[in-house]
Amino acid sequence: MSTMKHILTSEGTSSDIHLLVVGKTGQGKSTFINSLIDLQKEIAKEGAETDRCTESCHSYVHSELIPGVKVRVIDSPGLQDIHNDEQLYIKKIKAHCHEVNLVLYCMRMIDHKISNDDKCAVRKLHQAFGPSFFKRVLIVLTFANKEKCDKKDSRDDDDPEPPFEDTEAWVELIKKRFVKRLQRRAVRINDFLKKHFGIDDLVVQVVPAGYYKPTFSDHYPMKLPDRENWLHDLIKFAHSQIKEKHNFSLWNLNDKIHLAIIIDNHGEVKVEKDGTKTINDNAYQIKETLNTLGFCTLYFNSLSSRSINTLLEVLHQIDHSQLVTFALIFLCKGKTRHLYDCNNELIDADKIFGCLQDDQSPFAQLPKIYYFHLAHDQEPKEKLQLSRRIAV
Numbered sequence: 001m002s003t004m005k006h007i008l009t010s011e012g013t014s015s016d017i018h019l020l021v022v023g024k025t026g027q028g029k030s031t032f033i034n035s036l037i038d039l040q041k042e043i044a045k046e047g048a049e050t051d052r053c054t055e056s057c058h059s060y061v062h063s064e065l066i067p068g069v070k071v072r073v074i075d076s077p078g079l080q081d082i083h084n085d086e087q088l089y090i091k092k093i094k095a096h097c098h099e100v101n102l103v104l105y106c107m108r109m110i111d112h113k114i115s116n117d118d119k120c121a122v123r124k125l126h127q128a129f130g131p132s133f134f135k136r137v138l139i140v141l142t143f144a145n146k147e148k149c150d151k152k153d154s155r156d157d158d159d160p161e162p163p164f165e166d167t168e169a170w171v172e173l174i175k176k177r178f179v180k181r182l183q184r185r186a187v188r189i190n191d192f193l194k195k196h197f198g199i200d201d202l203v204v205q206v207v208p209a210g211y212y213k214p215t216f217s218d219h220y221p222m223k224l225p226d227r228e229n230w231l232h233d234l235i236k237f238a239h240s241q242i243k244e245k246h247n248f249s250l251w252n253l254n255d256k257i258h259l260a261i262i263i264d265n266h267g268e269v270k271v272e273k274d275g276t277k278t279i280n281d282n283a284y285q286i287k288e289t290l291n292t293l294g295f296c297t298l299y300f301n302s303l304s305s306r307s308i309n310t311l312l313e314v315l316h317q318i319d320h321s322q323l324v325t326f327a328l329i330f331l332c333k334g335k336t337r338h339l340y341d342c343n344n345e346l347i348d349a350d351k352i353f354g355c356l357q358d359d360q361s362p363f364a365q366l367p368k369i370y371y372f373h374l375a376h377d378q379e380p381k382e383k384l385q386l387s388r389r390i391a392v
């Protein structure tokens, strides 16, 4: 059974998974994909370390790893090589894959430092994909099996080296050096991201990847000094990131956005001790959920009917071709299932929301989500009445 299949089965995964592999040319992206596909052969074209080998995006789809679950791994052309045409390659990536769960950024562990090319590549990806990029990235340190930990270098502590006959002590020392080198690299990468992109509230995770083909000098390519099976550990970790951080939500790579408007007439904004105004706890939870699902969220507090009308008029003016989904969240206080504005005046729900349903409306073709939440003292008897069919 392949490692991926084993993990998805044991986790009881029921959602499709889309992984995008990016990085500079010759960093071992295609080779890493062949490891993930796990058929012990070259499915994605691997190449020499100098010339760009993968010229365009290719998707490798495991459709029946477990029934009903598809795993799609996307190989991409290397960024920032001598031809310097990475904008074109980013365009190709965007055109090829619209949505992904996780981006696996490959860089060679044996290169020690973050190169200028990596800096440029990360900057270009960040510019192209926006601030969510780092939240969806896992750094994969390829060529981890080529780390020569029996030879001390500047990244290692000054541990005394045991005599050559003491195999056990050497295995321990090699493991210790490998773990330390990994940690140092993770710290350096995160320091770099903090310095250049101002990411303070996020730790980008770093995982090692070895090779998949046994060679004369390495019969057990899955083994690294600190772990028995790097592929198993890597897939398991990637899966946990997708599950815990993103709840299997897909991240939209195109410029198109999922737009959500929260009209919060539940109550006043929260005023902190220092006088700053913040979003209500209730609305905050909804906003966080929407953000996790990839929505750009606009929050409005205490709107009058007139302001709501103006807001909807403005919404009709925007470029709807750039929207994928539109969500309208209406939080309202009141004693009945009618909608109220901030002045406790009844809102003509048909007038306000009907215009979004109109066949002539630019919203007509867009998938829409409506969510109305009414704060009641007690359960009201009537239902919110709308003449058109609106999901409530």
Ligand SMILES: Nc1nc2c(ncn2[C@@H]2O[C@H](COP(=O)(O)OP(=O)(O)OP(=O)(O)O)[C@@H](O)[C@H]2O)c(=O)[nH]1
Pocket: 023, 024, 025, 026, 027, 028, 029, 030, 031, 032, 045, 046, 047, 048, 049, 051, 052, 053, 054, 055, 076, 077, 078, 079, 142, 143, 144, 145, 146, 210, 211
């Ligand atoms: N990942 C990896 N590759 C290795 C290792 N040892 C040798 N290689 C070779 O290094 C080369 C890596 O190239 P690719 O996987 O094609 O690199 P890439 O990032 O896809 O390159 P482009 O498609 O040009 O962007 C391949 O020829 C591998 O066979 C190793 O331990 N790990």
Ligand SMILES: [Mg+2]
Pocket: 029, 030, 031, 045, 046, 047, 053, 054, 075, 076, 078
């Ligand atoms: Mg390649």
